[in-house]
Amino acid sequence: MNTHNPVQDILSRLEGVKSTGQNQWQARCPVHDDQHASLSVGCGKDGRALVYCQAGCSTFEIRRVLDIPWSAFFPADSTAKSPSRIVATYDYRDAAGELLFQTVRMEPKDFRxxxxxxxxxxxxxxxxxxxxxxxxxxxxxxxxxxxxxxxxGEKDADNLTSLGLVATCNPMGAGKWHKLSDDSVLHGRRVAIIPDKDEPGRKHAQDVADRLAGKAAEV
Structure with a gap:
């Protein structure tokens, strides 16, 4: 009988692992220079491994760096399929309107x-x-x-735009503003930041505010 335990297998590949409760662990995220054990690892009801980086790294990035297949997240007898269904795409275009890249939302929830x-x-x-x-x-x-x-996120920006407001976000979520090539379109403008209601969201909002200080007319 195959006794593959996806949670323990993934934990064995991580550093700084510590238990935080029943079937819950924290570890250093392998994707970014993590000094604060920002990766949460848990066990789903069906035995699958659940991972979430509070700094915004996606499950896809974590899987890639750990160099494991999607099947490693599931028990050996699981009938779950690899997350490959696209449910939404968001176009990022240059100033002339030419498509540069897309953020793709997958189901189960993941972004690439x-x-x-x-x-x-x-x-x-x-x-x-x-x-x-x-x-x-x-x-x-x-x-x-x-x-x-x-x-x-892009969905929130689209929802606000549909109400007649001017809204935007950076690609790849919280903690990734510093990867922008250029934010000069915001210089001299009045900017409002609406964070997600969690600690990564609050940190992201403060980081953006700090980076726009002295550039935007008002934040």
């Missing part, structure tokens, strides 16, 4: 980035593609008197 390969297909990493703000062409055309609202 891809860029056109020039032949009608996709390359599932960004390489040296400029990291621009979401809805950049709309930001450039927006009424200078309007506030620009910064949120944490």
């Amino acid at each position: 980035q891809r860029r056109p390969d020039g032949n009608g297909g996709w390359i599932w990493e960004l390489g040296d593609t400029p990291r621009v703000l979401y809805r950049l062409p709309e930001l450039l055309k927006a009424d200078p008197a309007k506030w620009i609202i910064i949120v944490e």
Whole structure:
């Protein structure tokens, strides 16, 4: 009988592991320079391994760095399928409106980035593609008197835009503002930041505010 335990297998590949409760652990995230054990690891009801990085690293990135297949997250007798179904795509375009890359939402919930390969297909990493703000062409055309609202995800930005507001976010979620190639479209503008209601969201909002201080007209 195969006794593969996905949680213990993943924990064995991590550093700084400590138990925080029943079937719950914290460890250093293998994706970024983690000094605070920001990776949560747990066990789902069906025995699958659940991982969440509070700094915003995706499950896809964690799997890639650990160099394990998607099947490693599931018990040997699990009928669950690898997370590969695309449920939403969000286009990131340059100032001229040309598509640079997409953020892709997968189900079960995960986010990945891809860029056109020039032949009608996709390359599932960004390489040296400029990291621009979401809805950049709309930001450039927006009424200078309007506030620009910064949120944490593309869906929230789209929802606010549908209400007639000007909204944006950076790619790859909380803690990744520093990876932007350029945020000059926000310089001289009035900016409001709406964080997610969690600690990574609050830290992200403060980081963005600090980086825009002295550049934006008001934050």
